[in-house]
Amino acid sequence: MVTLKHDSHEHELNLTEVDAYMVGKGKCGVCEMQINEASSIYKCLREDCPNNSLSLFFFLHKSCAELPKQITHPHHPQHSLVLGREYNQEIVKLTRGSLPHLTACKLCSRQIDEQMWNYFCKACSYEFLLPTNAYLHIFTFSLCIRCAIMEPAIHHEGHKHHRLTLLRRQLSLICDACGITKENDFCYSCLPCQFWIHSSCAASPATIKLRFHQDDTLHLIYSVPHMYRSFTRHCQICKNEVLKDKWAYFCEDSGYFVHITCARTLLAYGENEIKHEAEEEEEDYAQPHPDLLQFPLPSTDSLVANLLAYHQLKNPSTITNPIAEEPVIQHWSHEHHPLVLSEKSTFKGDADSDDDENDDILICNGCTTPILNQHKYYQCIRCNYFLHISCANHLPIKFPAGKCLADPDHSLNLDKLEIKLGRNLSIAFCHSCHLPTNGFGYRCNSCSKLTDIICCLLPDKIKHDSHKHALVQHFNHPSFKMYQNICTACLAPVLDGFDYRCETCIDVQIHQHCAMLYPKSITHRFDSHTISLLYPPIYYKGIKYCEICELQVNPEAWLYWCRHCDQCFHPNCIRAWHNMKLGDKIFNGGIHRHKLTLVAIDKDRYPQRIHKSLACNQGHDNGSSLDVYLECAGCFFIL
Incomplete structure (x- = not known):
């Protein structure tokens, strides 16, 4: 075994080849650079060495350990430069660092401290008279090791x-x-x-070793691979964007990126572990906020019931609808037929249907959210009309002043927001979230503004499992668009209406529907297992596709995942939400000879559904990705 005794360390050093474990474990005692995986080093093997620990050890690059004692450098050809330490450190102590130019590398201006090796010129010096009448030699030229050995x-x-x-x-x-x-x-x-x-x-090494998802090996890449360019990628250390045409470190097994500058800074401090937010402030998760509504809920079916219970807890004087839970009721929203109490929901359509746009589960005509098997509901089978128990019996009939955004002094009354069909389709828009709706809502007595159920019942503050702090309700005014925030759940812009934000973390904001309408776990006819909601960071090798829309899923956004089948789903695909109940059929012979079905089509997600040959027959296009249409599937007629 080749050994070396070097002035930088008190023990003998042994020559060894770098293995994967050594990458990122400390800095060279001479040049202070990290270990390159394909290199030889001199390492201290003494177990009792105070410089060695589980995460760090003392080493010298073989080339640094074997540096010549004296060199001639093109930036100082008139004299030889000598290898040494403690360059002008005595004057530093006397002046308390007030003269930094005396200890700076003459090329890069980096400060040379007492532990740093450098090449300096003994001939270029002058004497400094101390108060004690003694003379101190001050050298005027020095190069740090990096500048001295830099290849031309x-x-x-x-x-x-x-x-x-x-x-x-x-x-x-x-x-x-x-x-x-x-x-x-x-x-x-x-x-x-x-x-x-x-x-x-x-000088960035070709590979580095970091501990984030696991003991990851990251490779230096010179641009983001094309297969990963469908979405903007972010550095796992600083959270800023990784530019597609710049260098980065990439973990192929886990699918994440790190800026080369962030990796260099982390490793320069002798660290190789990227701590996740939950690990850094683990104590914050010990505060469950029992006084707040907890999301995500076990089931979307319980959303309105939970909102109602929380609202009545905070507002015990609220006047509710006094309808009793009877087997058959006559409801004010569906006066021409009675509603029958049912105990088990069934799929509206065939389980083998090829319609991928939704689950074909029952949708409540009141709140426009799904009705699942574990809850009772009211139905009129003849009209395809369904209501949650809470929407049928327990909604407040009136909200006092404070809920109308147009004027806080106005009160709101429960109403059914009808779709009106004239020559063109018109939809009632919620004044709060600015989304179309055909469910129940509350109408202002004075200004006739409409607000849907969920917007009226929204709590001021919630707790969500995706973030360690409580989230506070925030209203985005449609005219205030100086800058654009991004929802941390779906990565779509946060524009008009309500969202929930963290008052501590400025980069955390979630759409109200993302925060409330996606349950903790879900079942779907495409998968026989329970599918769980995952939050970033999400790790996997390569790219994955949504099993419903067959488009890529973004590992930096929320997604649903079946751990048994390794299948992924976009939340909006597996539980599509449009703030409307779709599927109602309308006949108007003046427009089309067949019945038209109310549908919502996302032109970005399903481009094959909207193209020139299937464009709206009235020439309608509002420029939005998601729009509501009347469709005759047999005639390929879209309005």
């Missing part, structure tokens, strides 16, 4: 077709590797290609 020209995998030449001048240029302008670093350049990278970026 290199071949790099990030720019294979030309050699890169070192520019020994500090230039203010945007680095083609990291995308950052850094003035205290040299550049390697290819002048024919106008390609520039920092010398520190050029």
Whole structure:
């Protein structure tokens, strides 16, 4: 075994080859750079060495350990430079660091502390008279190890077709590797290609070892692979965007990216672990906030019931609808037929249907959310009309002043928001969330503004499992669009209406429907197992597709996942929500000879449903991705 005794360490060092465990475990005692996986190092093997621990150990790169004691450098050709430490440290102690130029590298201006090795010129010095009448030698030229041993020209995998030449001048240029302008670093350049990278970026190792999802090996890539460009990717350390044409570290097994600058900073501190938000502030999760409504709920069916119970707890004087839970009732919203109490819901359509747009489960005509098997409900089979027990019997008949956004002094009365059909289809819009609806709502007595049930019952504050802090209700005014926030659940813009935000974490905001309408687990006819809701970060190799729409799922957004079948679903595909009950059929002979069905079509998600040959016969297009149509499937007629 080859051994070495070096002045930087008190013990003998043994020559060894780097293994995967060593990557990211400390810095070289001479150049202070990280270990490259394909290199040889001198390592201290003494178990009692105070410099060794489970996460760090003392080592020297083989090239650094074997540095010559004396060199001649092109930036100081008149004298030889000597390898040493403690460059001008005595004057630092005397002046308490007030003269930093005396201990700076003459090329990169990096401060050379008492532990750093450097090459300095003994000939270039002058004497400084101390108050004690003693003289102190002050050296005027020194280079840090990185600048001293920097190669004048290199071949790099990030720019294979030309050699890169070192520019020994500090230039203010945007680095083609990291995308950052850094003035205290040299550049390697290819002048024919106008390609520039920092010398520190050029020295980035081909692989690093980080602990985040597990013991991950990350490979240096020179652009984001095309298969991962369907969505914006973010660095798992700083959470900022990873630019598609810049260098990054990529974990292929877990599918995440890290900026090269973030990885370099983390490893420079002798760390290799990226802590997730839940690990950093684990104590916050110990506060369950029992006084707040907890989301996600076990079932979407219980949403209105939970909102009602919480509202009545906070507002005991609320006047509710006094209808009793009878086997048969005559309800004010469906006066022409009685409603029958049922105990088990069934699918409206054939279980083998190829309609992927929803589950074909029963939808409540009151709140427009699904009715599931574990709850009773009222129904009129002849009219395809269904109501939750809570929507039929327990809704407040009136909201006092405070709920009308147009004027807080106005009161609201329970009403049914009808669809009106004239020459064109018109939908009642909720004044709060600005979404179309055909369910129940509350109408302002003074200004006739409409607000749907869920918006009226929204609590001011909730607790959601996806975040450690409580979330506070926030209203986005449609005219206030100076900047655009992104929902952390679906990654869509947060525009008009209500959302829930964290008052502590400025980057956490969730659409009200994302926060409330997606249950903790769900069942679906596409999968025989229970499907669970997952929150980012979500790790998997390669790319995955939604089993319903067959488009890619984004690992940085919420998704539903079956751990048994390894199947993924978009939340909006497996539990589509439009704030409307779809499927009602309307006949108007003046428009079309057949019955038309109310449908919602997402032109981004299902582009094959809307194209030139199937465009709206009236030339209607509001520019929105999701729109509501009247459709005759047999004639390919869309209005």
